[in-house]
Every structure is written in C-alpha cells, then in structure tokens.
Amino acid sequence: MATLHLNALGKTYPGGVTAASEVSVEISDGEFVVLVGPSGCGKSTILRMIAGLETITEGELSIDGARVNDREPGERDIAMVFQNYALYPHMSVRKNMEYGLKNEGLPKAQIAARIAEAARTLRLEEYLDRKPRQLSGGQRQRVAMGRAIVRQPKVFLFDEPLSNLDAKLRTQLRAELKALHRRLGATFVYVTHDQVEAMSLADRIVIMNAGRVEQIGTPMDLYLRPASRFVAEFIGSPSMNMLEGRIGADRASVTFGQASALSLGFDLPGPAGHPIALGVRPEHLHLAPGGAGGIDLAVQFIEQLGADTVVHGAVPGAAGPLAVRLAGVQRYEAGAVLSLACSAENLHLFDAETGVRLAADAV
Amino acid sequence: MQKRVIFRSRSLPYLLVLPQIAVTLVFFFWPSYQALESSFFIEDAFGFSREWVGLRNYRDLFADPGYLRSFRTTLVFGLSVTALALGTSLGLAVAANRVLRAAQSYRTLLIWPYAVAPALAGVIWYFLMNPSMGIVAYWLKGLGVEWNHYVNGNQALILVVVAAAWKQISYNFLFFLAGLQSIPKSLIEAAAIDRAGPIRRFWTITMPLLSPTTFFLLVVNLVYAFFDTFALIHATTNGGPADATSVLVFRVYNTGFIGQDYGSSAAQSVVLMALVIGMTFIQFRYVERKVTY
Numbered sequence: 080m081a082t083l084h085l086n087a088l089g090k091t092y093p094g095g096v097t098a099a100s101e102v103s104v105e106i107s108d109g110e111f112v113v114l115v116g117p118s119g120c121g122k123s124t125i126l127r128m129i130a131g132l133e134t135i136t137e138g139e140l141s142i143d144g145a146r147v148n149d150r151e152p153g154e155r156d157i158a159m160v161f162q163n164y165a166l167y168p169h170m171s172v173r174k175n176m177e178y179g180l181k182n183e184g185l186p187k188a189q190i191a192a193r194i195a196e197a198a199r200t201l202r203l204e205e206y207l208d209r210k211p212r213q214l215s216g217g218q219r220q221r222v223a224m225g226r227a228i229v230r231q232p233k234v235f236l237f238d239e240p241l242s243n244l245d246a247k248l249r250t251q252l253r254a255e256l257k258a259l260h261r262r263l264g265a266t267f268v269y270v271t272h273d274q275v276e277a278m279s280l281a282d283r284i285v286i287m288n289a290g291r292v293e294q295i296g297t298p299m300d301l302y303l304r305p306a307s308r309f310v311a312e313f314i315g316s317p318s319m320n321m322l323e324g325r326i327g328a329d330r331a332s333v334t335f336g337q338a339s340a341l342s343l344g345f346d347l348p349g350p351a352g353h354p355i356a357l358g359v360r361p362e363h364l365h366l367a368p369g370g371a372g373g374i375d376l377a378v379q380f381i382e383q384l385g386a387d388t389v390v391h392g393a394v395p396g397a398a399g400p401l402a403v404r405l406a407g408v409q410r411y412e413a414g415a416v417l418s419l420a421c422s423a424e425n426l427h428l429f430d431a432e433t434g435v436r437l438a439a440d441a442v
Numbered sequence: 443m444q445k446r447v448i449f450r451s452r453s454l455p456y457l458l459v460l461p462q463i464a465v466t467l468v469f470f471f472w473p474s475y476q477a478l479e480s481s482f483f484i485e486d487a488f489g490f491s492r493e494w495v496g497l498r499n500y501r502d503l504f505a506d507p508g509y510l511r512s513f514r515t516t517l518v519f520g521l522s523v524t525a526l527a528l529g530t531s532l533g534l535a536v537a538a539n540r541v542l543r544a545a546q547s548y549r550t551l552l553i554w555p556y557a558v559a560p561a562l563a564g565v566i567w568y569f570l571m572n573p574s575m576g577i578v579a580y581w582l583k584g585l586g587v588e589w590n591h592y593v594n595g596n597q598a599l600i601l602v603v604v605a606a607a608w609k610q611i612s613y614n615f616l617f618f619l620a621g622l623q624s625i626p627k628s629l630i631e632a633a634a635i636d637r638a639g640p641i642r643r644f645w646t647i648t649m650p651l652l653s654p655t656t657f658f659l660l661v662v663n664l665v666y667a668f669f670d671t672f673a674l675i676h677a678t679t680n681g682g683p684a685d686a687t688s689v690l691v692f693r694v695y696n697t698g699f700i701g702q703d704y705g706s707s708a709a710q711s712v713v714l715m716a717l718v719i720g721m722t723f724i725q726f727r728y729v730e731r732k733v734t735y
C-alpha cells in the first residue's frame with residue numbers, strides 16, 4: 080500500500096527519441112490509475128520507468144515519499160504484469176509464483192500459504208502443476224496476476240494485460256480485476272490504449288498524447304469536461320463530433336462556411352472570426368421536438384446496435400461528418416434530413432489552433 | 443494442420459529418397475562393412491594374404507595398455523575441448539548479447555576461425571606456442587612457465603585442447619547468440635522485478651531456456667572432439683610426445699598406416715563407430731526427455 084509520486088518525469092532514449100516529458104502525477108494510496116493514450120504516446124515508457132526497467136532521464140520518482148530513481152527493479156517493492164504475461168516457460172504455475180518469494184527468502188510455509196491463497200482467489204488450484212504452455216490465454220493471464228499478488232507489493236503495474244484476449248474474456252477479466260483491486264486495496268497503475276477499459280477501471284485517468292499528459296481526472300471529468308480537443312475525441316465511442324467554424328460577429332454564435340450559423344445563447348471568449356471547433360457527443364444530440372432545431376443532418380448511413388442506433392450524416396454548410404446516437408431501433412433512408420438539438424451544457428468549444436478548451440465557465 | 447504429404451504414386455517416394463540411400467550405402471555402409479570385416483582378420487603388411495582370427499584383434503586391443511591409455515587421453519581431451527569451447531563461446535555470446543548493436547560486426551569477426559581448416563588451426567597454434575619462436579610460449583616464459591610441448595606430455599595435451607577448442611568457439615558462439623536473442627526480454631525483466639540478481643537470473647532463467655541449444659552444442663562438440671580432430675593433432679603434435687596426445691582417432695590412423703596393422707586398425711574403427719552410435723542414442727533419448735520444456 081503506497082503513494083506514488085511522478086515529478087516531471089522525462090525519458091529520452093539513447094537514440095534521441097523523447098518518449099515522455101514533464102509527466103507529473105500524484106497517485107494516492109489504494110488508487111487505481113489508468114494511463115491511456117494512442118499507440119506510441121509513451122505509456123509503456125512511463126510504466127517501465129516506474130518499474131525500474133528503464134532509467135529515468137529527467138525528474139524524480141518516489142514511492143511512499145522515498146526517491147527510488149536509482150533503485151533496482153527488485154528493490155522498489157513493485158510487481159508488474161506484462162502484456163505477453165512473461166511467464167517463465169520452463170517452470171510450472173506454482174514455480175512461477177514461488178520464484179519471487181524464494182528470491183525474497185521467505186520461509187517455505189509462508190510461500191505455500193500465499194500461493195494457496197492466490198490460487199484459490201484466481202481459481203488456479205487445478206493448474207498449479209501445469210506449465211504455462213498448457214494453459215489458455217485467460218489462464219495464463221491469471222497466473223501472471225497471481226505471480227504479482229503473492230509478492231504483496233506496494234504497487235501493482237499492468238501493461239495492457241488484457242489486450243491479447245478476446246472481447247468477451249476481456250470484459251470478464253476487467254470485472255475480476257476491478258474486484259481484485261477492491262479486495263487488495265493496493266495501488267494500481269494500469270496502461271491501456273483502450274478508452275473503454277480506462278473508463279470502466281479507473282479511479283483516475285491520465286490521458287497522454289505524444290509523451291505529454293493531456294489531462295488527469297476521474298472518468299467523468301474527462302467525459303464531461305475534456306480539457307482539450309484531443310481528450311474530447313479520445314474519450315467516448317463513437318467519438319465526439321467536431322464541427323469547425325468561426326466565432327460569429329455577435330460573438331454569441333458560430334458560423335460555418337458562408338451561410339449557416341448556430342446561435343449559442345452565451346458569449347464566447349475571443350475575437351469575432353477566430354477559428355474554433357464545436358464538439359458535441361453523439362449521445363447528447365436528440366431529435367428536435369416539432370422539427371425545428373439547431374442543426375440539420377443529412378443522413379448517409381445508419382448503424383443498428385440493438386439498444387440504440389447511430390446515424391451518420393453530414394451537416395449542410397458545415398465541413399465534416401456528424402454522428403448521432405438515438406435510443407432504440409430507428410430507421411432512416413439515406414438522404415433524409417433530421418433536425419437535431421442539444422442542450423448548451425453539452426456543447427464543448429475548443430480553440431481550433433491550440434486545441435485548448437474555451438469558455439469553460441461560460442458553458 | 444496436416445504436415446504429412448500424401449503421395450499418389452507408390453514408387454515416387456522411393457525414387458525421391460534413392461539418391462540419399464545410394465550415397466549412404468556407398469560412402470557409409472560399404473566402408474563400415476569393410477572395416478567390420480577386416481577387424482576379424484589379420485592381414486600381412488602388403489595385403490597379399492589374410493587369416494581369419496575371430497575376435498583376437500579386439501582381445502589384443504583391450505589388453506594393450508597403450509590403447510587403454512588412449513581411451514583415457516581421448517576422454518580428457520574430448521571433455522576439455524568441449525568444456526573450453528562451450529564455456530568460452532557462452533561467455534562471448536552473453537557479452538555480445540548485452541551490446542546488441544555491435545553484435546553484427548562481432549559476429550562476423552568471430553565466425554572466421556570456423557572457416558579455418560582443422561590442420562591449419564593446428565599449425566597456427568603450433569607456431570603461436572612453439573617453444574623457440576612462439577609468441578604465446580614467450581609470454582608464458584614471462585609468467586615463469588617453461589613451455590615445451592615437445593617434451594612435456596601435459597603441455598602437448600593442453601596445446602591440442604586449446605587449438606581444437608579455438609576452432610569450435612565461433613560455431614558455438616553463433617548458436618549461443620541466436621539462442622540468447624530468442625529469449626524474450628520481458629522474461630529477464632520479470633525476473634529482475636522478482637528480485638533475482640543478474641547471476642541468479644542467468645542460472646535460473648537464461649540457462650534453462652538455453653538448454654536445447656546447449657545440449658545440441660554439447661553433442662556436436664563432443665562428436666567433434668572425439669572423432670573429428672585427427673588432422674589437427676596430426677599437424678601439431680603428431681600424437682606425441684610419447685603417445686600423450688594420441689587420441690583414439692589418431693591411433694586408428696597410426697596403427698593402420700604407420701604400423702600397417704590393418705586388422706587392429708579396423709577393430710579400433712569399429713569401436714569408434716560403436717561409440718558414435720552410443721552417443722547418438724543417448725542424445726536422442728535425452729533430448730526427448732529433459733531438454734524440451
């Protein structure tokens with residue numbers, strides 16, 4: 080059980096690639112923090128710096144207040160679950176779990192007790208004497224988890240542990256992982272590129288882009304008040320619609336192209352004519368009662384998902400596509416025009432040049 | 443997946459393996475048979491007449507203290523060459539594996555000795571260690587070691603062991619390096635997180651995962667040291683001094699071509715053949731049981 084402080088961590092690889100810079104996160108005891116971001120954004124690099132597998136080239140890392148930058152991986156009291164599980168192929172499941180404990184010099188009886196306990200909670204009892212190659216992907220995953228649990232470390236690190244599994248198993252293990260966290264009460268740092276995984280697991284999400292932290296917050300913070308266009312588009316599925324436009328002459332509307340304009344009913348910061356992006360989530364748009372709404376959508380195709388229907392189309396006058404998520408089964412022909420509305424609190428405005436959220440207080 | 447090929451025609455498969463069978467028959471079975479046959483005869487030195495003697499050649503052989511000493515020499519020689527060649531190349535491969543980027547040029551450099559003919563390898567070491575002009579002998583003198591493999595049997599044995607091992611190191615190195623590189627890095631990292639230090643990691647993770655490679659090389663090196671070092675010994679010590687480096691293969695040649703005792707030479711060949719077969723058998727039994735994981 081531990082706190083973990085990342086203080087302006089940075090990593091420049093020997094080749095000159097800067098994979099992470101100025102990453103500062105304060106993780107409190109027992110927290111489940113998920114690092115999420117697109118491929119190559121430096122998530123694994125940060126996790127590996129925490130584990131001690133990569134040297135830290137800038138900044139400071141402390142566990143429970145003690146600086147650990149120069150400690151060996153084995154001296155940091157952490158455990159890690161790798162994407163490919165990294166089970167020792169020549170050892171049985173039991174031996175895999177024993178390995179770290181033996182290295183710690185734990186008495187035999189205690190080792191046996193911990194393994195029995197972990198095997199019971201992870202339902203691995205009947206596989207203890209098998210070799211990793213005789214297990215299914217999901218079972219291997221659980222063994223990897225067990226190897227971490229028996230160590231009783233201060234911090235658990237996970238690098239995309241579910242990404243090699245099929246969708247159904249992933250959902251199931253996600254729930255088990257969450258339950259495990261609750262039961263152990265330990266500090267978890269979890270890396271994934273899957274925003275659904277991040278949203279469902281995390282107490283707090285650290286969303287990264289090109290080696291930098293874009294935003295840190297609870298899943299709902301990120302969903303409701305994305306700090307940048309990048310976060311807005313990354314979180315949520317289907318992703319947030321972005322309409323590019325300019326601040327209108329009255330500074331309370333957005334103009335698209337020549338003709339169409341959208342009146343917002345509140346004042347925008349910034350000069351008239353400044354390029355902005357107007358974001359709205361597909362699930363926050365709804366059919367305007369009486370057919371008179373703010374946005375017209377020319378339907379192109381629809382996706383039937385059963386519980387709801389995603390309608391894809393284009394807004395005449397505005398560049399770019401738009402998607403709407405409507406409850407239940409809906410049928411529209413291509414070419415039909417829908418009139419849509421959205422409440423003002425669900426609109427997100429971003430500076431089109433910097434991507435920074437605008438008018439956070441006005442909205 | 444179906445791996446086996448199904449042939450329609452019955453004769454085609456036989457036709458396809460025919461060349462292989464022919465080569466084996468002509469170059470292996472026929473000479474083997476000849477050796478086996480000769481070992482039951484005593485032939486006069488000019489090959490004009492021979493006499494059936496049954497197992498006498500074998501009886502004489504195992505009653506000859508020189509032959510038994512050769513067995514011991516071969517054992518010492520073979521095990522030393524294998525240990526030296528495997529140990530050195532493993533050390534080099536581990537070092538090379540740490541600096542992956544440099545490995546390419548390193549690898550090219552290290553393969554060179556393998557291209558050297560055995561006799562030449564022997565001659566190179568012969569000159570390096572020549573008591574009157576060899577540089578290594580000179581260094582050894584500097585260290586207070588009086589080196590003269592012409593008179594000192596142990597030193598002669600060391601010389602051939604070093605020369606034979608040197609030639610095999612590059613080959614072993616390549617296999618060890620390939621084996622090391624095929625071990626996923628994450629396993630070593632997982633072990634580091636599991637509090638294993640570098641040495642413990644090496645013995646508990648790297649070596650077990652390298653065991654198929656090691657075992658393969660062990661067999662190759664033993665076979666090489668036992669049966670494939672004639673030219674090297676012939677070119678350096680010529681079996682001497684006083685039989686000190688006369689390993690079994692060398693003795694076969696010496697008995698047959700120098701001593702002109704074909705019967706005994708043939709009997710020795712048969713003993714060697716039996717050894718090869720025995721070693722191969724052990725290899726396959728062992729490979730199936732222990733090394734795979």
Ligand SMILES: Nc1ncnc2c1ncn2[C@@H]1O[C@H](COP(=O)(O)OP(=O)(O)OP(=O)(O)O)[C@@H](O)[C@H]1O
Binds near residue numbers: 116124272
């Ligand atoms: N050993 C290395 N040497 C040089 N550059 C590296 C090294 N490892 C990673 N990088 C670079 O650092 C950047 C971040 O890599 P990292 O593995 O942290 O990404 P990631 O966010 O984990 O991506 P993914 O989701 O694909 O796993 C990438 O541009 C990558 O090319």
Ligand SMILES: [Mg+2]
Binds near residue numbers: 122123124
């Ligand atoms: Mg990664």
